[in-house]
Amino acid sequence: MEIAFIPSPSTGVIHLGPVPLRGYAFCIIIGVFVAVWLGNKRWIARGGKPGTVADIAVWAVPFGLVGGRLYHVITDYQLYFVEGRNWVDAFKIWEGGLGIWGAIALGAVGAWIGCRRRGIPLPAWADALAPGIALAQAFGRWGNWFNQELYGRATDLPWAVEISEGPNRVAGTYHPTFLYESLWCVGVALLVIWADRRFKLGHGRAFALYVAAYCAGRVWIEYMRVDEAHLILGLRLNVWTAIVVFVAAVVYLVVSAKLRPGREEIVEPGAGASGGEGGDGTASADADADAPAEAKDAGGEPSDTAAPADAAEPKDDEEKATVLTKDVPEKG
Numbered sequence: 001m002e003i004a005f006i007p008s009p010s011t012g013v014i015h016l017g018p019v020p021l022r023g024y025a026f027c028i029i030i031g032v033f034v035a036v037w038l039g040n041k042r043w044i045a046r047g048g049k050p051g052t053v054a055d056i057a058v059w060a061v062p063f064g065l066v067g068g069r070l071y072h073v074i075t076d077y078q079l080y081f082v083e084g085r086n087w088v089d090a091f092k093i094w095e096g097g098l099g100i101w102g103a104i105a106l107g108a109v110g111a112w113i114g115c116r117r118r119g120i121p122l123p124a125w126a127d128a129l130a131p132g133i134a135l136a137q138a139f140g141r142w143g144n145w146f147n148q149e150l151y152g153r154a155t156d157l158p159w160a161v162e163i164s165e166g167p168n169r170v171a172g173t174y175h176p177t178f179l180y181e182s183l184w185c186v187g188v189a190l191l192v193i194w195a196d197r198r199f200k201l202g203h204g205r206a207f208a209l210y211v212a213a214y215c216a217g218r219v220w221i222e223y224m225r226v227d228e229a230h231l232i233l234g235l236r237l238n239v240w241t242a243i244v245v246f247v248a249a250v251v252y253l254v255v256s257a258k259l260r261p262g263r264e265e266i267v268e269p270g271a272g273a274s275g276g277e278g279g280d281g282t283a284s285a286d287a288d289a290d291a292p293a294e295a296k297d298a299g300g301e302p303s304d305t306a307a308p309a310d311a312a313e314p315k316d317d318e319e320k321a322t323v324l325t326k327d328v329p330e331k332g
Contacts, residue, residue: 006159012146013094022094023146031136032061046128047100048120049270055116056125060107067106071099073232075237077229096147100137101241104211123204124267127196130210131189137214138185152177152224155263168228177221184217202263205258208249215246 012023041055073080073090080090089095108122115122144150150151152175160173191213196206222238229236253325 001104002046004129004157006145006161006176008148008162008164010164012148013285024096024143025094027143027146028098028140031056031139034139035129035132036137038135039129041130041273042131043125043267046124046264046267048128049271052118052120052268053125053129056118059110059114061110063110064103064107065093065098066086067109067121068098068100068103069093070106071102072097075089075099078228078302082270084139096144096149098140099238100214101245104133120268123207124202126204127201127206128267131192134185134189134192134210134214136187138182141178141182141185145176150177150225150227151175151219152180153226154198155260167207174226175224180224181221184221185214188213188217188262188291200263205253205256208252212246212249212253215242215249219246230301 009023012021014021038053039057040050043053044050046240051081079085079097080087093276108126110126112122116127145161147306148169149167151161151163154172155175156173157175159176159179161176161179162173163169165171188210192206193209195201201209219239219242222236222242225236229238231237232240
């Protein structure tokens, strides 16, 4: 007997007069704002300028949305391009269907364009944004709840999600894979923030950690889903994709740590010095550490090690030669 479950919304859209407010789009928008907000804080902590993350996101987000939709349409073409289906539905993004693999891939292209225009390294920007992307996915997965899609196998667990009768779905209670992935993504974000502070990740390694951790969770979550999908050697296509991307991310982590250890000293030209990544309070090196000993002090007075202005000049060639060959003691 079912004593508890997560109810699904009766509709995924609310109309304010002629304006439809769709739950799926609302979740995506919230995720984008959270990612940009957190990314901006981390970017400033790394020594970047306020607003840079948002400026580059203007390029990355549209590219990411297009990439995510393309991946979904291509890998689930049977939903749009077979007999009895309407190909126009491929453009109805509000009905659900964004592939994270395509979103990250094409979103990276948009981010690269934005970074090139600002003259900053893409890996450093990606490191700052990595946990924010994970949180954006955590919010975005609730869009699947509004659309009653991408749930798992049938179950009578207390946290099962209730699915109503509809096209291509049977009423019942199922594993809420949207919830599992949302919680997993929150954990990934916290892991990246902790590891970044602990190990000073740089040169794209924080982003690679996010990718690897997300893929590890996506494998078991994807394995639970029951929606139609292409199979390769008995495994869903997205499982294979997660495995391949996981391996690539781990390889990048290892190789990058050997070839380019440490973290970028400067992430954005012209930005002021700031504390360490993630607000760990690491102070930047003193820019005047290598200043010559003869430089003036903060009050504008000459250093006491400088030669007096009225020092006598050697009077003849012999005395000049003596001065030139004389050992000058090192200044303290």
